Amino acid sequence: xxxxxxxxxxxxxxxxxxxxxxTVRDSATMLRRNLLHARRYPSLTLNVLLTPxxxxxxxxxxxxxxxxxxxxxxxxxxxxxxxxxxxxxxLTVGGASLGTAVSVCTDMTEGIIARFRTMAISRGAVLFGHxxxxxxxxxxxxxxxxxxxxxxxxxxxxxxxxxxxxxxxAVLVSLALTWLAVGIGLSSPTPEGAxxxxxxxxxxxxxxxAFVPVDSxxxxxxxxAEYQPFTPFIETLRGLLLGSAIGxxxxxxxxxxxxxxxxxxxxxxxxxxxxxxx
Amino acid sequence: MTTTATAPTRDLAIxxxxxxxxxxxxxxxxxxxxxxxxxxxxxxxxxxxxxxTTAVQILSTLIGADGxxxxxxxxxLATQAHAVRAAIGVTGQFSAVDNLITGEENMLxxxxxxHLGRREGRxxxxxxxxxxDLVEAAGKPASTYSGGMRRRLDxxxxxxxxxxxxxxxxxxxxxxxxxxxxMWRIIRDLVADGVTxxxxxxxxxxxxxxxxxxAVLDGGRLVAQGTAEELKRLVPGGHVRLRxxxxxxxxxxxxxxxxxxxxxxxxxxRIPSDGGQRQLRAVLDWLDTAGVEADELTVHTPDLxxxxxxxxxxxxxxxxxxxxxxxxxxxxSKETVR
Numbered sequence: 001x002x003x004x005x006x007x008x009x010x011x012x013x014x015x016x017x018x019x020x021x022x023t024v025r026d027s028a029t030m031l032r033r034n035l036l037h038a039r040r041y042p043s044l045t046l047n048v049l050l051t052p053x054x055x056x057x058x059x060x061x062x063x064x065x066x067x068x069x070x071x072x073x074x075x076x077x078x079x080x081x082x083x084x085x086x087x088x089x090x091l092t093v094g095g096a097s098l099g100t101a102v103s104v105c106t107d108m109t110e111g112i113i114a115r116f117r118t119m120a121i122s123r124g125a126v127l128f129g130h131x132x133x134x135x136x137x138x139x140x141x142x143x144x145x146x147x148x149x150x151x152x153x154x155x156x157x158x159x160x161x162x163x164x165x166x167x168x169x170a171v172l173v174s175l176a177l178t179w180l181a182v183g184i185g186l187s188s189p190t191p192e193g194a195x196x197x198x199x200x201x202x203x204x205x206x207x208x209x210a211f212v213p214v215d216s217x218x219x220x221x222x223x224x225a226e227y228q229p230f231t232p233f234i235e236t237l238r239g240l241l242l243g244s245a246i247g248x249x250x251x252x253x254x255x256x257x258x259x260x261x262x263x264x265x266x267x268x269x270x271x272x273x274x275x276x277x278x
Numbered sequence: 279m280t281t282t283a284t285a286p287t288r289d290l291a292i293x294x295x296x297x298x299x300x301x302x303x304x305x306x307x308x309x310x311x312x313x314x315x316x317x318x319x320x321x322x323x324x325x326x327x328x329x330x331t332t333a334v335q336i337l338s339t340l341i342g343a344d345g346x347x348x349x350x351x352x353x354x355l356a357t358q359a360h361a362v363r364a365a366i367g368v369t370g371q372f373s374a375v376d377n378l379i380t381g382e383e384n385m386l387x388x389x390x391x392x393h394l395g396r397r398e399g400r401x402x403x404x405x406x407x408x409x410x411d412l413v414e415a416a417g418k419p420a421s422t423y424s425g426g427m428r429r430r431l432d433x434x435x436x437x438x439x440x441x442x443x444x445x446x447x448x449x450x451x452x453x454x455x456x457x458x459x460x461m462w463r464i465i466r467d468l469v470a471d472g473v474t475x476x477x478x479x480x481x482x483x484x485x486x487x488x489x490x491x492x493a494v495l496d497g498g499r500l501v502a503q504g505t506a507e508e509l510k511r512l513v514p515g516g517h518v519r520l521r522x523x524x525x526x527x528x529x530x531x532x533x534x535x536x537x538x539x540x541x542x543x544x545x546x547x548r549i550p551s552d553g554g555q556r557q558l559r560a561v562l563d564w565l566d567t568a569g570v571e572a573d574e575l576t577v578h579t580p581d582l583x584x585x586x587x588x589x590x591x592x593x594x595x596x597x598x599x600x601x602x603x604x605x606x607x608x609x610x611s612k613e614t615v616r
Contacts, residue, residue, distance in 0.1 A: 022393070029387065029390040032390075033376070036379055037378050040419075110376065110377065112376045114370055116391075118363055120360055120361075121391050277342065
């Protein structure tokens, strides 16, 4: 065994700072590592997928008739299915990003993170890897839940352009919530803590227009329900898939999405790069 | 501060002056100076909580210092951290392997992060796994490894990039004797290849065995620095120990040998001695003259344990150890330390 027989790596020739190319390369390496984790230990991934599917079936088949009677005046399970799917899809995004918060927090307790910090790799790579892996998992979940919805009779009337816009919205929202989740994971001392702090990601759709319109809520609460990020996300998706009016919700969704991406990234990066001894 | 590397600093793998670190009110490192020549083993010795790990964390860019000038592998720690990281390898006190993936995947991950080509990465992975006796376990998740295997994988991962300066923070803590000796062999091989090793340990024989230079850290200060031999010379710890089973014989021996310190509970006498033939004969002559026979006679020469206890015993450790009392305390509690 001998160190010199190992030819010196390119990284051994010091550069003042890692270039964008190296950031992309290191992030891709970290993404591969996270996907390997997800493939090896799929329990968290399955759990994240199961919750929205169960809720979808529960709301359509158990509560659907009654809720639709309240909405349309007569029981119509099929109509409620159409109403609830966009809400369930956004809940899927929220729940899956909650999974990212837990896995980031778990990962930070691993000794290998300290090793990464003493290596000449891009500082952001660890986080970019988690975000890319998180968004990928969210999008897979969204596609699978959409498949279940179509299988039980969900019939959107979206044009190809609207489908594309819906996909873009889903990516934006998952990027926003995943960055937020990474920050939650970094700031929580334990995975249980991350799961608790991140609970609003799963609960906020209930406090918006996912299951019932915000008009039906008491006045003092309606204001919150109408402007919290999930309602514009859901209403915009509803409009794109089913042709309901989008109105101001499109801009609100875009604004919330971009703002949360920026804030989440700044927050996460500050948390990750702070000196652990201070 | 000039950044041109002049001859003396170029030969130093690690050069620190006035290194300081405090956590809130608690000062952990109180102005440390270090000079580690390239291609040598430097051992930082100290009791738990002395600040060894903090020193390693600062030198390996993991945490920031509050003050002091530090150059590692010729680069300034504060302004050229990225270049320092490219030159070093770190194996911390706590395992830094990814437990969820296999040993081989861990190695390939390191190869990717060092931007080695696919073939190159595979070659080095295979080479190091073989060198560290991990070929059989390569396909198993690291979480299933024993302590010794995980430590070997940890060091193998550290070596992937061919680092010139390696930090090992208590690399043999918790290892069985065979794994420990294996680790020593690894460290010797590294140094033979020209790598600089910065080693912290609480095992004195380990520092004695491996280190070219040893520094003793206590209460955030370096209380002594030198080769193992130089440090041993600081402490007058040699003595001859006589053990008796018969209390009467013990009593008459104690009366005859007035300069001996007594331990009445275990019926042992301790006579200061450098372990030389002449002094030993004098002791035997005294015993003969007094007509007593000891059941056991042992010669104790000062070792690093004595140094360690003499230098780190009191909270206000003086740079020069005062006293015969300290080594005696050291010898008595030695067994509990090992």
